Amino acid sequence: MAAAAGDGGSVPPKSPTAEAPPASQPRLTPNTMPWERCVAGVQSALKDPLARFLREQIEKAGCTVWPTLIRAAICTASGGYTSGKGIEVCCNHMRKQDEITQVIIHELVHAYDDCVVKNINWNNCAHHACSEIRANHLSGNCHYKRELMKGFLKIKGHEPECVKRRALLSVQNNPSCRGKAAKEAVENVWDTCYNDPRPFDKAP
């Protein structure tokens, strides 16, 4: 299989895709962590309870995660997942531990979908959109404190709005889903995928 998903995105085969960079950030992220701290941060993130739970569920489903799946890298988004290759955390964009942990949880949701969803095709915009919606929702990428710090907070209904915005950005990075295709895919699968919390009982 070949596919990748970025920190908000999944990608097509053989071109490790990157998640869309946060809309609020320029391509060059200021105040990034030193490389060694980011590498250590990846290790700490693996101890996060949500990351551990996702790992267990992926392994239960018969796929492997640690230790080769997750690595620190220099890349163009915040992170990415490539089917058969694993997860990259773009350390050149990481400013703090919480961001690393978020990226890893987000990408683990893609890895889970890649393992569990039958015949998932990352070049299929609906498949990619569904996994992005789930990854952004279940990873807490849009929990209000984080959004507040990024200046995106609008109290009511902001979480779904944020999930949709981020999912769209990542799907738009998929060369198979340019233009209207990304938006249509996100809208078409929204209800089903936003309300699918697997492997959690409900969104953490």
Ligand SMILES: [Zn+2]
């Ligand atoms: Zn993603």
